[in-house]
Amino acid sequence: MTSQTAQTTPYRDIDNTGGDRRRWLALPVLLTGAFLPVLDFNVVNVALPAIRQDLGASSSEVQFVISAYAATYAVFLITGGRLGDLYGRRRLFLSGIVGFTVASLICGMAWSPAMLVAGRILQGLTATAMAPQVLASIRVLFPAAEQEKALGLYGATFGLANICGQVLGGVLVSAQPFGLAWQAIFLINLPIGLVAFVGGLIFLADSRAPEAQKLDIGGVFLLSLSLGLLVYPLVEGREAGWPLPILAMLAALPLALFTFIRFEAHLLARGGSPLVALPLLRNRAFAIGLMMALVFYMLAAFYLTFAVYLQNGLQQSPLAAGLATLPFAIGFFVASLASSQLMRWLGVRALTLGFGLQVIGFGLAMLFVGTVLSPVLEIGLACAGLGFGIVMPSVIRAVIGAIEPRHAGLASGIMISTFQIGSALGVAIIGGVFYGAVGVGQDAEAYAHAFRLALGCNVALLALGAVLSLCLPARRAG
16 A cells, blocks of 8 residues: 555554455445445336326336436446545545435425436436445455455345345335335435445545546536437437427537547547546457447336336236346346356356347247246246346456556446446337337237337347457456
8 A cells, every 4th residue: 555545545443454344344335335326227117107197297207217317327427436536435425325315305205207307317416426436445445355255245236236126116116105106216215325324424434546537527518418419309309299409409419429529539638537538449349348338238228118018008016017027137136146157167258148148038028028928928037137147247347358457447437337328328219119119009919019119129239239249359257
C-alpha cells in the first residue's frame, strides 16, 4: 500500500492478513447495494399490469417505468464510480442508499404515471452512486486470498436478486399488505435501505482512489442526450402516431452521437479523462464484446412481455406470473455458480454455449406459447435461464482479458453501462413490437401472438450474440 493510499484509506481495524477486521460484517451491507438495483429492475415487471390499471397508464408509460430506470443507470454508472474514487466510497455508498430509499418512497406514493417515471429516474440515478462502490470496496477490504470467495458471493447476489424480484413482486401485489397493491414493491425497500444504512455507518471503512480521475460532465450530458433522442421516440412514437417532433428527435440522433464522439476524442487529446475511452474501441475483442453485451441484455424485454402475456392474456394472478418465471430464474442462479468452471474449461466458447442454450430454450418457449404443453414451456425457460446464467457473469471476464490491466476497471464500467443501454433499447424496441402486435384485440390469442413475436425478436438477437462470440479470439480464461 502506498503512502498516498494509506492517507485516503482510513482503516483502523486492519489485521495481519492485510484486510479490514470487520470485512465479513461489512460484506452483507455491500451486497445489499448490489442486490437492490437488480431487485428493483425485476420486481417491477410482475406489477406492471396492476400499475397500468391503477394509474391509467398507457403502454408507452409502462415501458418508460423500465426503460427510464435502465437508461439513467447506464449513463451515470461510470460517473458514480468516479465520484466514489474522488470523495470516498463509503460516503457515496451511504448517500446512494439514502437516495435510493427516498426514491423508492416517491415511487410507492406516486399518484400518476409521470410521477412514477420521475421516481424511477431518481432510483436509477441514486443506484449509480451506490452500486459501483460495492466491487471497488470489496477489492480494498479483502486481502487477495479472500477476494475470490467474496466476489463469488457478489456474483451469486445477482442470481438471488433475479429470483427474489420475480417471486417477491408476485407475492406483494397478490397479498396487498396494509391495503397496498403495486406500491408495496417499492415500499419494501424502506426497511432494507434503513438496515443497510445503519450497517454501513457501523461496519464500512472509507477508501478512495489515490489518483482519481476527474468527472467528464460534458460527456455525461452528450451521452444522456443521445440516449434520450433514441429511447424516447422508440417508446413514444408508435402510440403517438410518429408525429414530426418524434421524427425530428430521431433525425438529430446521428448529430448528437457525432458530437459526443468528437468531444470525447478532444478531451482525450487534451490529456483529460473521457467518460468513454475511445481507443478501447479499437480493440477488436472489446468492440465485439460491447456488441454482444448490447444484444444480450435486450433480453430485458422478455420480463415485460412475459408478465403482461400471463396476466392480461391468460388472466393469471401476479403471484402465478411471478412463479412462472422461476424455471428461468433458477436456471440462471445455478448456471451462474458454475460459470467460472465453464470458463476455465471452454474459455470464451462458454459464451457460445450460453447463447446457444438461450436460443434453444426461448425457441422451445416460442413454439409452445398458447398450447397446453406447459411442461415444454417450463423446460424451455429453464434451458434459457441456464444460458443466461453462463453468459451474464462470463461476458465481462472473457472480454476484459483482452484489455490492458490499467484499463480493466474503465472497460468493465463501459460494458456494464452497455448492458443497461441494451436493456432500455430492448424494452423500447421489442416492447413496442409486442404492444403493436396486441393492437386492439385484447384477447388471449392476440397476446399469445404478440408474445410469440417478441420471443422471436429475442431469439434472433441471441443468435446474433452466438455468432459474435465465435468472432472472439479463442482463449481460456485465467
